[in-house]
Amino acid sequence: MLSQTSRYALNALIVIxxxxxxxxxxxxxxxxxxxxxxxxxxxxxxxxxxxxxxSRGVGGGFQLARRPEEIPLLEVIETFEDPQFFARCLLGSESCPEGRPCAAHALWVPIVEQTRRFFETTTLADLLAEAQPLAALAEPAPLPERA
Amino acid sequence: MLSQTSRYALNALIVIxxxxxxxxxxxxxxxxxxxxxxxxxxxxxxxxxxxxxxSRGVGGGFQLARRPEEIPLLEVIETFEDPQFFARCLLGSESCPEGRPCAAHALWVPIVEQTRRFFETTTLADLLAEAQPLAALAEPAPLPERA
DNA sequence: TTATATCATCATGATAATATGAGCTTTAAA
DNA sequence: TTTAAAGCTCATATTATCATGATGATATAA
Structure with a gap:
């Protein structure tokens, strides 16, 4: 579904x-x-x-530019996927031109729309909420400081 | 979403x-x-x-081995996509191992399930039903015989 | 001011998906 | 029985994605 690159980006954002x-x-x-x-x-x-x-230099690194609640997954995905990612229809190699949809268009649109809405409304904060209990299970210290 | 190869396969089946x-x-x-x-x-x-x-030789070619109603899209897709196509989770490079799901798992599963169900229940016949009115619009003779 | 940690950038390589081309095999018709 | 149509198979080319390595630029701290 998503490219490896998008998955890397999402996982990296979770860590940050x-x-x-x-x-x-x-x-x-x-x-x-x-x-x-x-x-x-x-x-x-x-x-x-x-x-x-x-920021560069000693002690540098990356940090979020906004709060996690303000980072919808869609924005991450759009950065790395084809812009036509959600416009592309099931059978067509491009998005269906208006007024001349491909054979599957009417059947497929609801699926795509629901998926798009998921990425639009789900934020990085939602992933954190899911992820943290698991980390707590796996590691004794969930948020260790690093040098 | 689907590979070019799967899309070719579906479009070819529609023509046949x-x-x-x-x-x-x-x-x-x-x-x-x-x-x-x-x-x-x-x-x-x-x-x-x-x-x-x-069938080979003069006058040969390809034909459906079953009626269109008996060809779910899932069967076509499984032929060309990674077997993990629907098992693969949003953030993981493999499917989430049971009992240790990725951060997005619980949120993502309903989307995947709905998509899978779509491909399971939609058949080639459904695509034909969608496609034929369009062909009628575009061409004077919707179902011409070919040599 | 010097050394070092860190991100920024560019060039290159590896791999898989997509696509093409040529020759082989089978079949049906003349 | 010959011929040609058509699918079958293998080898190769092309392209995009994924990944690595080397070097440059910048900021911090000793």
């Missing part, structure tokens, strides 16, 4: 949000199991998109 | 179903705007899967 402050690429890469070099590029793009702020 | 009988690769490729060589390979796979029957 959970840290509550600034984290560097190496730490994010470790915690989210993402190749560090590739992650650097992804975070840079999220920065240009206005979702992250970065 | 509409013909009502046997059609050769060249004709299907023209009507569905699919590269003929690539289409040949796709149809061959659909044949091995039991969705199509083929």
């Amino acid at each position: 949000a959970r840290s509550g402050g600034q984290v560097n690429v190496r730490v994010i890469a470790e915690q989210a199991s993402i190749p560090p070099n590739y992650l650097g590029k992804i975070l840079h793009v999220l920065g240009r998109r206005g979702l992250l702020r970065s | 179903a509409r013909s009502g009988g046997q059609v050769n690769v060249r004709v299907i490729a023209e009507q569905a705007s699919i590269p003929p060589n690539y289409l040949g390979k796709i149809l061959h796979v659909l044949g091995r899967r039991g969705l199509l029957r083929s």
Whole structure:
């Protein structure tokens, strides 16, 4: 459904949000199991998109540019997926032109709309709410400070 | 959402179903705007899967192995997509292991389930029902016989 | 002011999906 | 029995995605 890149971005944002402050690429890469070099590029793009702020030098890293409740998943996904991601119909190679829909159009539209609405209304905060109980199960100290 | 290959397969099946009988690769490729060589390979796979029957030699071609009402879209899609297509969760690179779901799991499952159900319950016949009125609009003779 | 940690950027490689082309095999018709 | 139509199969090309590595720029701290 989503590209590997979008999944990396979402997982990285969860790690950053959970840290509550600034984290560097190496730490994010470790915690989210993402190749560090590739992650650097992804975070840079999220920065240009206005979702992250970065600072360089000793003690630098990335932090959220907004509160998690103000980051809908749709905004993350749009950054890395084809802009036609939700416009594209089931059978067509492009979006169905208005007034000349593909064979599956009427049947497919409700599914796409519901999916789009999910990404529009679900925010990073919702993922955190789901994720934290699990982290608590897995690790003794859910929010350890890092050097 | 779907790969190009799956979309080609669905569109090809629609053309074959509409013909009502046997059609050769060249004709299907023209009507569905699919590269003929690539289409040949796709149809061959659909044949091995039991969705199509083929016959060679002069006057040969492909035809449906079952009635359109008995061909759920899911069966076509499973032929070309990753088997994990519907098991894969939003954030995970694999399906969420039982008892250790990813951060988005509980939120995402209803969306996936609805989508899966769509592909399970929608058949080729449903696509034909959608497609035919459009063909009638576009062409004077909706179901021309072909040599 | 020097050293080091860190993000920024560019160039390159690996892999999978998509697509093409050529020759082989089977079948039906002349 | 010959011929040609058509699917079958394999080898190769193209493209986008995913990923790595090396170097440059910048900020902090000693």
